[in-house]
Amino acid sequence: MQLTATGLSKRFAREWIFRGLSHVFQPGTATAILGPNGAGKSTLLNTLSGQLLPSEGILAYTHQGSEVAVENVPAYLAYAAPYLELIEELTLLEMLQFHTRFKPLRPGITSEKLISLMYLEKSQHKLVRDFSSGMKQRLKLALALYAEAPLLLLDEPTTNLDRTGVEWYLEHVRATLEGRTVLVSSNVPEEYAFCQEQLQITDFGAKAAR
Ligand SMILES: Nc1ncnc2c1ncn2[C@@H]1O[C@H](COP(=O)(O)OP(=O)(O)OP(=O)(O)O)[C@@H](O)[C@H]1O
Secondary structure, eight states: OEEEEEEEEEEETTEEEEEEEEEEEOTTOEEEEEOOTTSSHHHHHHHHTTSSOOSEEEEEEEETTEEEOGGGGGGGEEEEOTTSOOOTTSBHHHHHHHHHHHSOBOTTOOHHHHHHHTTOGGGTTSBGGGSOHHHHHHHHHHHHHTBSOSEEEEESTTTTOOHHHHHHHHHHHHHTOTTOEEEEEESOGGGGTTOSEEEEGGGGTOOOOO
């Protein structure tokens, strides 16, 4: 999916978070969205994915040559972020079976296969509520990485991951990048090292939190 931002700007009340951002996000390209805490990286991701309305500017989406209306973007989108909730009342297997009904996995990946890719076979009947924070993060990432979705947004992807988890993320993000438009919001160089492009949000008027 191609995203074309023209003069994109966002403000909350009287505070401009970013202003005049023009950029083309190309299919097959991973872009790191960089900037200090509070600069507006998550706000930009949520704006680019159509979940927040821009205050100014235009966003256009095309997929395989056809325009996509902003209200249809969720069908093309996979998103992992610390602030997105999992369904904690279900076991891992139940959660995957439910989630994949509306967000299918890529061909050849079943719920059982995903569990083995996450190395969580022993926890398949455990309630997600009882997962450690690192296990929950691995689950969020796996659901996004292995979703059949051409637009992949990763907000601070290695949050809560230990060394093994970071290596796992790096292996699986590289395995699932091809052909996708990928945006990674980050402060950690290792988690966006594979990105071909970088976008500093402070170049568009953003400021760090004080
Ligand atoms: N819904 C909202 N209403 C008002 N202000 C908001 C809202 N969401 C975010 N902000 C403000 O926008 C600014 C940017 O926040 P954002 O979460 O996008 O930054 P960030 O770069 O992702 O930060 P971090 O690296 O700490 O995750 C902050 O000042 C934040 O308080």
